[in-house]
Amino acid sequence: MTDSRSIPASVAPAFEAFPERERSALLAIRSRILSLAAEDPRIGPLHESLKWGQPSYASKVGTPLRLGLPKSGGVAIFCHCQTRVIADHRALFGTAFRYDGNRALLIDPDSPPDPQALDALIRSALTYRLKKENG
Template sequence: MSDMAEISDPAVAAVYDCFPSEVRAPLLHLRGLILDVAAATPEVGPIVETLKWGQPAYRAHKTKTGTTLRLGQPKGGGFALFAHCQTSVIGDFRALFPDDFAYDGNRAVLFRDRADMDDDKLRLLILASLTYHLRHTK
């Protein structure tokens, strides 16, 4: 897994460095899942890692492929995987796994700690986001 893949953008690395350690490690794990899913999905191609709203953000380099995922800390504590709220990414995932995760409407999957994460299920969410436009524009 790509948990420790180098972060090439110093601004993104600085944001990770500012997260408390109990949040940083699982967020880096989620980052690794995103990079792994992208690497295993040829139609996604390379990932752009940048900041959006001060949070690490991930999208396919190719346009009209997917929608951006962000990683960060919600106001209520813990950490979260955010998707664009005007897409169906979170809603579709919630329909599949209504009781497996905590949600913040159509915008995020929320976690208290690493034990809340199910990598296999989260890979489905990541794939759905990274290929969103490929699946919704045909």
């Protein structure tokens, strides 16, 4: 299911370039990102843009998330590798996911991830600076 909020014209070509199977999975993740941001007033407005040719979602109190295709196949949610977002997620959810070091959560587009675990990663990234400031 895709989000009813329209994709900015500057970002739409990136989604259109993804193969259909992966595009569908990435649009579902986009929908979760937008929904979770809208539900949490601490996050504030999201800035949806392209970074390195990939859809990117940034909040003033978080670290950006990017959506794309990893070299290993499937889809990925990329985080800044110098944050603890991926490491903390791995500590909580262990082998429930595949990871690419400290930079990405890897997802099989044919096997949607546990929504609660996916939401935990998204919230962690979008509020990352709040946790960092509060110790």
